[in-house]
Amino acid sequence: MPLRAISRDQRFRVLFVEDSPEDAELLQMQLEDAGLRADFLRVDDEASLRDALDSLHPDIVLSDLAMPGFSGHEALRIVREHSPRLPFIFVSGTMGEDVAVQALHEGANDYILKHSNARLPAAVDRALREARTEAERARAEAELMRSQRLESLSLLAAGLSHDLRNILQPLLIVPDLIAQRSDDPRLHQLASVVAECGRRGHEMAESMLAFVRGSRRASERFELGQLLHAVQLLLKGSLPRKVVLEVRQPNPGLVLDANFTELQQCLLNLCLNAIQAMPDGGRLELAAEEADGGVLLVVADSGTGMDEATLAQLFTPFFTTKSNGTGLGLVSCKRIVDGLGGRIECHSAPGQGTRFHLWLPAPVETDEAAPEAQPVPVSGKGEHILLVFRESSRLSLVGNALASQGYVPDLAIDGAAALRRWAETGTPAVVVVDSGITLFPAEDLLATMHGSGYTGPAIVIDDENAPFDASLVPASMPLQRLRRPLDMGRLFEAVANALAGRS
Template sequence: GEDTAVQALHEGADDYILKDKTARLPTAVVRAIREARSLAERARVEQELLRAQRLDCLAMLAAGLSHDLRNILQPLLIVPDLLAIHSDDPKIHKLGQVISESGRRGHEMAESMLAFVRGSGVARERVDVAALLQAVQLLLHGSLGRQVRLEVESLPEGELVTRGNYTELQQSLLNLCLNAVQAMPEGGTVTLSARQRQAPGGSVVCISVTDTGVGMDAETLSQLFTPFFSTKSDGTGLGLVSCKRIVETYDGRIEVRSTPGQGTTFEVILPILQDEAEAEAIESAAAGQGQRILIVDGDATRLSLIGNALVSQGYEPMRALDGAIALQAMAVDMPDLAIIDNDILLLSAASLLSTMRERGYAGPVVVLQDP
C-alpha cells in the first residue's frame, strides 16, 4: 500500500506510480534519468567549482607577476637601441640584439599570461564555418615559407554554422595552423577542412587542422594543454591552452591525433547551429538512447506491456517477475534505471531496493503503486 511506497522512497526510490496510471511511466522514466544525470552533473560542477577557485588564486598571482614582469622587461627593449647609438663596436651591437630578442620574448610571454588570465566574456554570434576557413586562409597567405603548402577544402557558404565569437575562433584556428607550420621545419602540407559529424549528443561541426610534420609521442600529447608546457625553445606554453579555453567557452572541445614522424591532426569540435525544423525533429525523437531499464513486476502481462512501451521509446528493458530474478539480472548487467512493482513476491520493493543498493546499484528507481 501507500506505506510501503513511502518506505521505498525512504530507501532511495526516486518516484512511484499508481498501477492504473502507467501511461505516465515513460514520462517518469525520462524524469528519473534526467534527475540522476542532474545529480551527477551537480557533483561534477562542485568539483569544477573547487578547481576554478584554486585557478582563480593562481590567476591573480599570474596577473600580478606578468604585470610586474612586463614593466621590468620594458628597459630591455630600449637599451639595445641606445647601445647602437653610443657605440660602433660590432660586438656591442650583437650583445644588444641578444638583449633585445630576450626582452621581446619575455614581453610576449607576459602579454600572453595577461590575456589568458583576463579571459574574454564576449557575446556569442552566428559563425559561418566556410567564411571562417576563408578568413584564416587569407591571414596565412604570404606568411608561409615556400616549402609549406596550405590546402583549404572548399565548403559551401552557410552549409556549416556554429555559435561563438568569430574573432576568437579565428584566433584559435590561426594558432593551430601556425603550430602546424612550425611542426614542419623541412616543409610539408597543412590541410584545413571542416565537416559535419555525428556525436553521442547529436551533430557537431568538426574543423580539422592536419600537418605532415614531425608528430608527437604519447608523453608530449599528455602534456599538450598544460599551461607553460611547450616543445618550442621560444614558446610560452599558453597558445594551445588559450585555444582550448576559447573552444570550451563555446561548448566545444579539441581532440588531437598524432604519430611520431607522420604528422598531427587537431580537431576543433563545436555544436552545430541547426535550423528550427531540424531542432523540432530532434526534440520529437525517442527519448531513450539504449539505456538498460530493469522492470520488476509479478504481473506478466503488465511486465510485457511496460517492456514493449520502453522499447518503442528507445530503451532496453530487463524483465523480472520477482526480486530474486531481478538480482540475478542485475549481477549480469547493471541497469541504468529500475522500475519496481510495490507488490512483488518474495521481496518487498523497499527490501529489494535496499539489497540492490548494497550490491552497487546507484541509479534512479521508479516504484509502481496500487491506486
C-alpha cells in the first residue's frame, strides 16, 4: 500500500522501541517500500529512549508492547512527558481489545498487530499528516495571538498618541500667535524654543504609533483561497460538533494586497462570534468572491441574530454583549477593513442569523499624491464667529487664535450654550462647531439654526470618534469640513473662504 504524497514531501525521523532487530528491520522495509523517506533508529530500554528523544527529535515513534525489562506503556508515558503531540503507534505481536483501548486512552495514536500489519503504512501516513496539521495550527494560533497582542497595543498607542497631540497642540499654535503680537526678538526666540518642543513631542507621539504598526508584517499579495484555508485550519479546534462549517472557495487566482495575518485575525474573530451565536448548533458559512470591482468576503451564521439597538453600537469601542468580552474585536475588524480602503457591513435580525460582508478593493497601482500646498493665513475684520467645542481648553485656545487674526469669537461649550449665545449676541458671520459636542449634537444645532433663520456658512471639525452626518443638515447651508488634528492654518483659510462666499 503506497503512502500518499505528503510522506514524499520531506525526510522524516522514525524511532523504533523494539527489542527485536529483525522485527524492526521488517517494519523499516515495509515503510520504505511504501515510499516513506526516513532515517530510522531502534532503542530497547528507557535510557536509550530518552537519549533518542533528545538527539534524534523523531517525527513518529513505533513501539512494541512487551519487551524484556521494558514496557510499551512505560515508553508511551516517557514520550508523552517529553513531547505531548509526538505521534505514537503500538506495533505488537499480541494485543487484546482491552489492551488496545487502554493504549488509546493513554495517548497512543493507533495500534497495529505485527502478524496483520498491512495497514501500517496508511496509519503512519495518517499520523504524520495529523501531526503536521496540528503543528501548522499551533504556529498559526501563536501568530494570531501575537497579532492580537500587537493589535491591542496599537489601539492603546493610537489613543495615547491622539491625546498627546491634543495636549501638545498649544505648543504649536501659541508661539506663532505670540510672535505676531510682539517685535521683541527675545520673545521670538522663546517662542521658537516652545514651538520646537511642541514639534518634537508630536514626532515622539507619531514615532510611538509608527513603531507599533511597523512591528506587524507588511502588506503582501496572496490568494484568497489561502486565506480561507488558514481560517478553516484555525477553526478546527473551536468548532462544536453541532456547527457545520461551509467554505466556498473563490476562483483560483483571485488575489488581494493586504496584511495576511490581520485579515486572518479579522475573519477568525467574526467566525468565533458566529459560533458563540449558535449555542444549539447551526451553519457557519465562509466565502470569498469577486464583486463590484473588488473582493467580497462573507461570514454568515444561522444563529440568534441581533436587534437594531445592538446593530447600532456594533462598532463602538468597548461595547460588548459578552460577559467576558472587551468590545474591541469588531472595532479592530473595522479598522483593518477601513485601512485597506474597504467597507464592512452587518445584516442581522433576531432569530434570523447574521451576515457580515467585507468588501475590499482589488489590487491596483497608484501614483503618489502630490504634496498639498500650505494655506496662507488671512486676517479678519472684526467678523463675529460662533465657536462651539466640547473641550474648554481647546475652545479657549482656538478662540484666542481667531481673535489674534482679527475676528471676534463667541464661545460655547455645547449645542445648548451655542443657541443661548446666538440669542444673546445676535447672528454670527460663521459657525465653527466640533462634531463631538454634547447635549445638542452638531447636526441638530446647525439644522435648528437654519430652521430659525440662520443663512450663513458653517465649518465642522470632524472627530473620528463622533462622525458627522451631513445628510441631517439642510443642503442649502454652505458647509465645510475639517478633520482632526486641527491645523490653525486650515481653519483660518476655511473661515476666510466662508466669509468670501457669503459676501
